[in-house]
Every structure is written in C-alpha cells, then in structure tokens.
Amino acid sequence: MELTKQQFTEDLRKSLTQNFAKTTKNANDQEIYMSLARVIKGYYSKIWLEDNEYKDKTAAKQTYYFSIEFMPGRMLKSNLLNLGLLQTVRDALADIGSDLDKISENEQDMAIGNGGLGRLASCFMDSLASTGLPGNGNGIRYKYGLFKQRIIDGYQVELPDVWLTNGNPWEVRRSDKAVEVKFGGNVWMEEIGHGRYTPHFENQETILAVPYDTAMVGYENKTVNNLCLWRAELPEGSEVIHPSLDYMQDVDTLSAVLYPDDSNYSGRLLRLKQEYFFVSAGLQRIVNHYLNLGLPLPRIPEHVAVHINDTHPALCIPEFMRILIDEHEMSWESAWQLTVKTMSYTNHTIMAEAMEKWSEEMMKSLLPRIYQIIVEIDNRFAKEYIPKVGPSLVHNTRIVKDGKVHMANLSIIGSHSTNGVAKIHSDLLKDVVLHDFYIIFPERFNNKTNGIAERRWIQIANEELSGLIDETIGKSWRKDLNDLTVLKAFQDNDEILNKFEAVKFHDKERLAKLILEKNGITVNPNAIFDVQVKRLHAYKRQLLNLLHIMKLYFDIKDGNAENMVPRVFIFGAKAAPSYQYAKAIIKAINEVANMINSDTDVEDKLKVVFLENYNVSLAEQIIPSANVGEQISLASTEASGTSNMKFMLNGALTIGTLDGANIEIKDAVGDENIFIFGMNKDDVLEYYTNGRYQSTEIYNSNPILKRILNAFVDGSIPNIENEGREIFDSMTVYNDEYFVLRDFDSYVETQKRLEDYYRDRHAWNKSCLLNIANAARFSSDRTVREYAEQIWQINPR
Template sequence: MTILTKENLKEELRQRVRESYAVELEDASADELFFTLGSLVKAIYNDNWRETWKNYLKEEQKQSYYFSIEFLPGKMLKSNLLNLGLLDLVRDTLSDLDVDLDDLADVEKDMALGNGGLGRLASCFMDSIASSGLPGNGNGIRYDYGLFKQQFVDGHQVELPDEWLNNGNVWEIRRPSKAVNVHFAGDVYLKENENGQLKPVAENEIILRAVPYDTGMVGYQNGIVNTMRLWSVEIPASEEGKYKSIEERRVYEDLTAVLYPDDSNERGRMTRLIQEYFFVSAGVQSIVRYFQKLNKPWSALSEKVAIHINDTHPALCIPELMRILIDENDVTWEQAWDITVKVMSYTNHTILAEALEKWPVYLMKQIVPRMYQIIEEIDRRYVESMRGIHPEDLIQRTRIIQGDQVHMANLSIIGSHSTNGVAKLHSDLLKSVVLHDFYVIYPDRFNNKTNGIAQRRWSQLANEPLSNVLDESIGQTWRKDSSDLKLLMNYQNDEKVLEKLAQAKHQKKEELAEYIQETTGITVSPNAIFDVQIKRLHAYKRQLLNLMHILKLYFDLKDNPELDIHPRVFIFGAKAAPSYTYAKAIIKTINEVANMINNDASIQDKIKIVFLPNYNVSLAERIIPAADVSEQISLASKEASGTSNMKLMLNGAVTVATLDGANVEIRDAVGDENICIFGLTEEEVYAYYENHEYYSKQIYDENPVIRRVVDSFVDGTIPNIGYEGREIYDSLIRYNDEYFLLRDFDDYCRAQERIDTTYKDQALWRKISLVNIANAGRFSSDDTVRLYAEDIWQIEPIFAHTEKEGTSNVFNSF
C-alpha cells in the first residue's frame, strides 16, 4: 500500500489516459479525464469493497437489504473523493495540470434512478449506512432512462428520455455470474409430488434474466464500502427461440427502461407490476443464495438477514420469500411465515389513501400467478387467525384481498414485524387515523423514524463556502458528527461569524444567479430574497398557494408601484408525473405568470419567477445553498416528512411552513421565533373532514383579494393559458378546494409579510439563519439509520481494518 501523492496520482492518470484513449494527459478531453479519474477512484476503493464483503462473510454479520424502487444518488465523483479523504488532494493535483475538478464533475450524469424524496432518502441512507460502518445494501432497478428529462416548450412540461447511460456508468460493475431467472405469467397449479407434497407446476410462463450491476457505497473515511445492487433485464439464452421478432424482444427488454411507467393505461400497469416483481424476486433470490453459503438452518435466516420494504413497491418481498422457502426448500408454511415476518420490515411514506398501492386481482393472477396464490393463502390464514380475537368488521377492513383489489400496504404490515412512519406527526397519524385498524391489532409493530439527510453532500459538497466558515468557527468535528453543529450557537452574537456566513450565502446566490442567466436568460439580483420551493409537483404540496401569493404581490405592485417590499426571486423546481394533467396545468400556469411578471417593467424587478427545468440532485445542489427562504407549505397532515426542509435549513434558509411532516420537529428544534409557521393544523384539517363545513365559494365571495387572484386564472389576466386556468379555477371553487388553499391564503400572506419585514433587519435575519444551521444536526441520516439498525434491523457496525490504519491518501494495489 503506497501513500498517494500528487506525483504518483499524476503518473497514474497519465498512464490510464494513454491506455484507455491513446492520448497524452494534456490532450485529453474533459469526458476522457472524467472517466479516467472515475476508474482510478473506483480502483482505489475496490480493495476496501472486497475487504468489507469478506469481513461480513467472515464475521457472519447480520446484513440489512434496503429494497427501494427508487434511488437518487446524484453525482458520485466528488462524493467518493470526499469520503475517501482525497477531495483536496485530487483538486490540487488537477489544478497543477490546469484542470478544474468541477469541470470534470460537470461531465458526470445524474443517475436517473429516482424521482424525488423517496429515492433521495434511499441514497442518503446508503451513504449513512456505509459511513456508520453498518452492514447494509441497496436493492433496486437499473433504469435505462429513469423518470424523464423535463423541458419546457411554450410553458408546457415536455418529457424526454433521460439518456444518462449513453456513455456508460464508470461506478458500476456488471456481474453476470450473479444473474438469476425471474418467472412471470403462465398457468400455475399445485400437483402432488412423489413425497406426497403439493408443489407448484408452471406452464407457458415467461422467464427473464435479471443481471445485477453493483455500485460501491463508500463510507466516510472509515474503509467501509457497501453495495447498491441494481437489476437489469435480459432475455435468457434458453428463451431466445420464443421471440420471433425484435419487437417481441423489446417488450421485455424495455421492462427496466423507465421509472414509473404511465399507469393510466393497461400496458403501463402491467409493466409496473412486472418491474416490482422483477427486482424483488431477483433481490430476494440473491439474498437467499448468500445465506445458504453460511450453512445455517432456515430458522437462523432472521438472525443473518433483514429485508426492508421502502414504501409498498417492494411488498412482494413477503410472498417471494415464502415461495422460496416453501416451494424450493420444503419449509413448512408455519415456519416459513414465522421466518418471513421476522425478516421483513416496512416504511410507510404516505398519508394519502390513494397513494397506498393496490393491484387488481385479475392483473396479479395474470402477471404473477404464484405470488397471488401465496397472498391468497396469507390472507385466508390472517382472517382465520384473527377470528375470535377481533371484531369481524375490523378483520375485513384489514385483510389483504378486498373485493377485486390486493392491498399492498396491508400485506406489508401483516407480513412484517415493524411498520414505521418518517416523522413524529406522520407516525402519530398512521396510528390514530390512516392505519388505526392495524395499530389496534399490532400496536407493538408501529414506531417512528424521522427522516434525515446525508449532511456531507448537502453541506461539505454542495456548500463549501459555508463549510469553510464552520471549520473556522467551530472546528471540523461537525464533519463527522453533525450534532457538533450546535457549537455554532455560541456565535449567534458574533458579528464576524455572522458576516462570514452572510458572505458565504451571497457567494452561492451569485453563482446561482449566473446559472439562471446562462440557462434561462432571466437576470436576477443576488441582493434579492431567493425564495425556493423545490419538490415533486403535487396538489397537496401546494405550489399553487405559492403562485397565488405571487399574483397577489404582483397586483399590489401594479396598484402601487412604490410599494416598499424587498425584491424577491421565486424559484421553483418540480416535475409532474406524465399523466398528472392537473399538476402539468400548474406548471404551465407558473411559467406563464413568470413570463408576465418578468417582462413587466412597471414593477421595477421587485419580483421575478424562475422555474428551472429538470429538477434533480445536481440542480438541488446549486439551489439549496443559495436559498434564503424555504417553502414547506403542504396542507397539514399530508406530507409524511419532507427532506428538502432539512437540506434548506442546514444551509441557513428560513422556513415558511405549515405544521406538517418534519416541519413540526424543525419548529421544535429552532423555536417559534426562528421559523415562520402559518395555516391550519392537522387537528383543524381533520375537523373540517368530520364536520363537512368547508365552503371555498363562501371565502371566494367574501374576500375580494382572493377573488381577484382566483379570477385571474380565467379572466384573461394571465396570457397564454386556457384550459389550464379553468382547471385550476374549478379545483378551487367548483370542487371545493380539496387542499384548503383559500382557507390558508390570508395567513400565508401574513407569513410572507413577516419574511419581508425580518429580511430588512439583516442583523436579525442573520441570527435566525445561524440558529437554523446550528440546529440542523439533529436531522442527519447517520442518526436515522443507527436507529433503524438498533430498533428494527438489529444489525451492528463492523469496523474495517483500514480505519485503524487510516484511509486518507492511501493508494491501494490495483
């Protein structure tokens, strides 16, 4: 093992560029240098990756497997360099060669493996599991195109393929030797074998090959490298003859092409279900294969393996493990069920009833017939086991198969030993409202694990100017233990530190303003308030409420151009699901309001709107450090947690929020005076649901300000919208404003006035910003995964030998 220096790093880069591209280092393009550096970085951590796996085997460590249909890792070059302790060395070495590390990082494509919070949380967990020295792995799908690449054409969202794999993925290793077959469709029936056992027989089934691509998850300077395993579909050689045309092959080869196929049609629903079973079956098969290497009895499976179901998409883990145990290994149903429940755990990510996944019985019978048979038996036995213990109506409400629907959340709860929510309020609502029936039956299974974020990425990588100020003020221990951010509270009256924090913020605002100018042509001032709402476009997240306030502000300025408000730039980032026409109508309307306001000289640039297309991790890393205001304005009781709220808080933004999701815990952390709370509480929302006394038309009729804003969607005020404005108007008036925007509007406007007033008092604003940064440490995903490890997975850290020797600046043998 050789110490890595500038000299041998340059030499290694030079040699690899020659071997790979037949050019000299000085003549290599940014793309060639990126892939060369990436392969070198991977070579550096490969020894640790191999040793980590060998240690797990040697120690027979219990391992957790995090099944998620989404992962959203973001770019990995700088993250891996940071975690290896090589970021500064590599940056300085490249600088000697007149190469900017950031230029190489720009070459890297975001892995298009997720959409929003669900996928980003999974990736934060992968980072934190490795950084905490925990034996944990990810399991998902290697999408060819991911969700989609968003562009705006005439203000409309247009979905294009996100061809992130066109030039390959330097971080992954294809492992065909670990491939498994996954069986779909056909006719499945039970037949007695020579031992008198009933065993399934399948005829006319479809067999697909699941090939794993592994990516190393590098722990923060501790020598641990875990694995994120993503599955890609191929046609097995034995099945080649079944496909008579390229088109027939493509039907199956495209199964891992896109995330969330449009489920508004039958083909899309079928593809979605096949995707879910594909990565579940492949993952569970590979886990069982690993377990069998240990030569342990099946009763020990839960002592060595924990499988976590991240939302309901991987719920088929439960019947799939049952299938492997009873069909392939002759385990009795009773023992297999006991093992399965002990192995499985489930995170619920939604309060919205419509988001709790359900599948039609006919579709499951058609696509995954053996899964349906097993689910049917689980359901039958569940009902039988509960009779005489609980009332019949409670049993019927909680069973898995109800009418012609299979309820995947019910399967996830019944088939696992733990169900957790992701914020205290969310978990409380699961127990008291959404999953109350299950809480009555299984009170001990319910728990809370408030989400967290990988603060290394969202501070050390995304905001180096802020990180440098923290180092100078409180030392560097916060980089490993985010709870040490609390030390910053000692400086809330230190003018020098407050000024440095403000300068760091201004630097990031200047960078974002330059990016906005380059990408959109819109000129914004870094001296304005940067007011940010970045999240999936959904009605309950209430981007529309934000827009309504902007319109109100615009009308105020039109009435009084000299109105004393601090200039503000409203920044949006959001994708709408392709079939979600209402969300796409809101996007179109925001863009048209932006055109109207940004081109109106009479308001003297006091407000501007920027909707940045194709929101992803890399764009978030630009926006979040520059944000002054964090919009967390979902209707109370609808957002499970939120994590953009935590990222923005960490970077010193002041939160405007309802008491929803983790906003409640942020309020508790910073105090009422350092957050801007408005709107209905969760209790008030549910009171409206119970008494049916909400009438949006009455508010509209009685409030001239609201009436003017709402009418603007249909009276021609906003150019170039037609049905979009009518759809919005109807949602608010004709369909009684499902998410209570009109009820919260006045209070929201008052909250925004408080933001304006407070920002004008820069001494006060800077203190509030500092308090938010100082208290963000409690929302670290390092802490969250440790709680999962202790309370749910029962896994323990293992410390690599390289931790004792030190991992910074070591050059492992290639």
C-alpha cells in the same frame, strides 16, 4: 486514504493512456472524467473487496433496502470526499490545468429516481456506509429513468433521460450472479403426502435479471456497501432460440423507465411486473449468497434483514414465502415465522390513493403462484385474528378484498415493523390511517423521522460554508454533526454572522449566474431568494405560492409596494406525465413568470424563475443559495419532507405549515426561527369530518383572492386559457381539495412578517446560524442508527 498529488497525477495519466490513448494535455473533459472515475474506482475496490470478505467471514447481519427508486446524484465528488481525497485531487487537477468542478459536470445523474423517496434511499445508502453499518440497496437499473424535463412555451415536455450514453464507470456488471424471474403461465399444486404440496408450472415467461453493483463508499472508514441494480435481459440457453422483435422489446422495456404511465392497463401491468422483477431477483441473490456461506436457512433472520421502502417492494413477502416453501420445501408455518422476522416496512404516505392496490385478475394472470400465496396469507390472517379481534377489524384489514390486492395491508401483516417518517406522520398512521392495524399490532408501529446525508448536502454542495464552519468551530462536525451545536456560541457575534451572510451572498451570485445562463433572466442577489423545489403535486401547494406571487404583482401594479424587499421566487419540479392538473400548474407558473419578468413596472422588485429538469445536481446548486425554503403542504398530507432539512442545514429559514418534519424543525430551532402558518392537522381533519368547507364562500368574500383567481380566466395572465380554467375550477367548482384558499390569508400575513424580519440583518443572520446549529437531529446518520438498533438489529463494523 493517504495519496500524494504526484501519485494521483501518475495514476490519471496511466488511465488516460490505457483507455483513450491520450495525455492530460490533449484529452477533453469527458475523457478526463471517465479516466478519473476509473482511477477512483481502483482506489476503493481494494477496500470493497476487504469489506466483503470481512462480512462473509463474520456472517454479520446485513440489511437489504428494497426501493423502486434511488437518487444518488453524481458520484465523483462523493467518492472523493469519503476517501479523503477531495482536496488532493482538486489541487492535482489544477496543477495540470483542469478544474474538478468543470470535469464533474460531465457525469450524468443516475436516472433511477424521481423525488423524496429515492433521495431518502440514497441518503440512507450514504449513511449506512459512513456509520459502518452493513446495509445494501436493491433496485432497478432503468435505461431511461423517469424523463428529462424540458419547458417549451411554458409547458412541461418529457424527453428520454439517456444517462447511459457514455456508460456508467462506477458500476460493475455481475453476470455470474444473474438469476431468472418468471411471469405468467399456469400453475397447479400436486399433493406429495403428509399434507404437503408442490407447484407445477407451464408456459411461463422467463426473463434474465442481471445485477449491476455500485460501491457505496463510507466516509473515511473501512466500509464499502453495495447498491445492486437489476437489468432485464433475454434469458440464456435454448428457451428462446429465435426471439421476436416484440419479445425483445418487452424484455428491454421491463427495466427501461421509472413509473410507467399507469393511466392504462398495459402501463399498470408493466409497473407490477417491474415490482416483482426486482423483488424476486434481489431475494434470490440474497438467499443464494446466504446459503453459499453454509448457513442454515431456518436462522436467516439472524443474518438478513429485508426492508420494504414504501409498498412498491411489498411482494418481498410472498416471494420470500415462495422461495422458502417451493424451492426449499419448508413448511408454511416455519416459512411464515421467518418471513415476518426478516421483513420490515416503511410507510411514506397517509393518502389512501397513494397506497398501492392491484387488480386481483392482473395479479392472478401475471403472478399466479404469488397470487396463491397472497390469498393463503390473507385467509390464514382472517382465521387467526377473527377469534382475537372480531370480524369487523379483520374485514377492514384484509389483504384481498373488493377485487383488489392491498399492498400496504400485505406489508404490515407480513412484517415485524411498520414505521412512519416523522412524528406527526407516525401518529396519523396509528390514530387515523392505519388505526385498525394499530389495534391488532400495536407493538409493530414506531416512528423513524427522516434525515439527510450531510456529506452531500453541505460538505459537497456548499464547500464555502463548510470551510467557514471549519474555521469557526473546527472540523469535528464533519464526522459528528452534533458538534454543530457549538455554533450557538456565536449567535450574537456580528463578525461571524457577517461572514455567514457573505457566504450566502456568494452562493446567490452563483445561482444568479446559472439562472441567467439557463433562463436568460437577470436576478438581483440582494433580493430574498424564496425557493420551492419538490415534486409537483396539488397537496404540496405550489399553487398557494403562485397565488401569493400574483398578490405581490398586483401590489406593485397598484403602487402599494414602495417598501417591498425585492423577491426572487424559484421553482423546480417535475409533474408525472399523466398528471394533467400538475402540468397545468407548471404552465401557469411559467406564464406568470413571463408576464412579471417582462413587465417594466416591476423592475427588479419581483422575479419568478422555473428551473427545468430538477434533479440532485441542480438541487446542490439551488439549495445553498436559498434564504427561504417553502414547505407549504396542507397539514396532514406531507409524510416528512427532506428538502426542509437541506434548507435548514444550509442556513435558510423555513416558511411552512405544521406538517411533516416541519413540526420537529420548529421544536429544534424555536418559534422565532421558523415561519409557521395555516391550519393544523386537527383543523383539517375537522373539515374532512364535518364536510362544511365551502371554497366559494372565501372566493366571494375575499376581494384580493377573487381578483387573483379571476386573473386565471379573464385574460390577465396570457396564454393559459385552458390551464387557467382548470385551476380556477379546482379552487371553486371542485371545492379546493387541499384548502389553498383557506390558508391564503395566513400565508400572506406570514410572508409579510418574514419580509419585515429580513430587514433586520442581525436577527435574520442569527436565525440562519441557529438553524444550522440545530440541524444534527435531521442527519440520516441518526436515522439509520435508529433503524439499525430498533428494527434491523445490525451492528457497525
């Protein structure tokens, strides 16, 4: 949009006066931020209104993306960028003595996500709007989110993430769109003739679901989509005249915390309740809006696509059936046909333990009508397919079996599309993990490799690099990332390569300053910044990284590292509160860091940094500075990964296994511009099949590894007596579940090759440039266009 600095400054002054009775001279940064957000919200609200009117008038088909988590990050710069106002506002603020970067730090990251699942969902929200596609998000407005991580004495400590203390200026409460969600009680069916039944309920718990809408502003276009987040509140009216404190707390808890502790029954019950809460509320709102447009319900798949992001929203399928059958008296057969046509499902894992299964008794108690519908879906599936494919395949794919309700099975049977998120992942789903389903429904399986929103991950996160790209090849890449390929023409131009290296060095200097402020550690910007940032989980193998760090440390202590290129190893990760092993690894990383960073023999050859409370805003500071991105999960365990794509776009080289999207990055950049090590998926599957892996054989035969592992239990690493024993036993007594020891030598050799390559500045910088130049295929703009064309059948405005 067109806006002068003078007009913006006047709008900001008015906002400060109206909201805080202050001027730009005496307002603090928090007040300026809140006023600025309201001004920006005012700018896009007219576009939002017009786009909503356009969508309603045309009744164009829209996608509704259901996800238990989103990780939007800070919205201020994103909205300014997409409105085309970033530089105007930056300059105008500078004129009145304010700094946009400093002001933006007053915005709290929305605490409604945890890891890759939520960040992917937010990248999709950005890309849907920026490609002009009508797509909306549906989730929960968590009061506290996951948790705020603090590291105290090396341990992860979980504190409430009180992100709403000063309110959220971007959201709009839509109390007129509130709906009721019901739990528990008794249900029975009454025959009403012609083989039809109607349900009757008693003693149900009713909770009010209130939507809070946040605009998803498209990049320099006319599209503004909606992210709807639901808050649980006490129902209105006379149903609860004098609610008890316990009841009020139960209602508040429902939308309070992301991923309640599922190590006990009450935590699991709350998780299931949350999943139904946002599914039921979202579908009710969708159907109500659809009917208000005067459209016929039997044609709803022509106007609505519902996407199930992992199994958390799998209850969309029986809830949609409930709405169609119970509330709109549709026949089962008609309702089922509409449901399958409307629903689609993305699988995000190949690990069986990560595919949700709920106790039948819990489901029956909490959601009695939904349980009835699921059982009926399961029985009809068996009746239809046993004659077609035989009892064995049907038994393996039943939704309800062994006292459990299998949510992945429900998601596949009840939708028309099931996709993985990287080629290797989708192949493993078809060939191994969901092979029986693939035999029954081969036409439903497809691949959609994940992507990232380049606007946030380079235009916002790395403005200096973006400016240099503009200077080198022009600005067209900002709207079409494929234009980055023009950078290949400069791969042997030392002047350009040196400029890119200078930008990287500036990014490293900024991160070094942040590390000093946060951790009190001085790091050398000339060192290799080697970064692993992602959720802390055994399969992601942060431990393998740590074992290599210990090897380098011992090399230094033994006097075998005279020619070593200095390294700074940077970690950022949260462990689930109940995941003790992951928390033990965090403790070990921090104690190794303390040991190395305080050892005068090491000097600046080696530093280890764990940055607490990893989130989107911290990632925006870490990723641009990385020379190396660690993507070292065991082959066949990481569905895709997206941090690998962010590192690539910012000119870092990947060290990784042939897992997830690493394979496709390797195909894009060439073998010489990525560092691949370790077993491939076939090697891993062979070990799983023959059961011959013996980690103790490696431990006993490899003196380097033996020394490193012994350090965890012999006192060499201080302050980890319990954690060190747990890690040591996991590698030896419990046979190293994720083959860390098996891949160690290959990893060490590849790290040495990487270090040698880093010494050749021309070669290294060329590889960095080629990574940037080939990043376009990992844009989430590309990903959502594939979803739109091949799964959702939605069209851009």
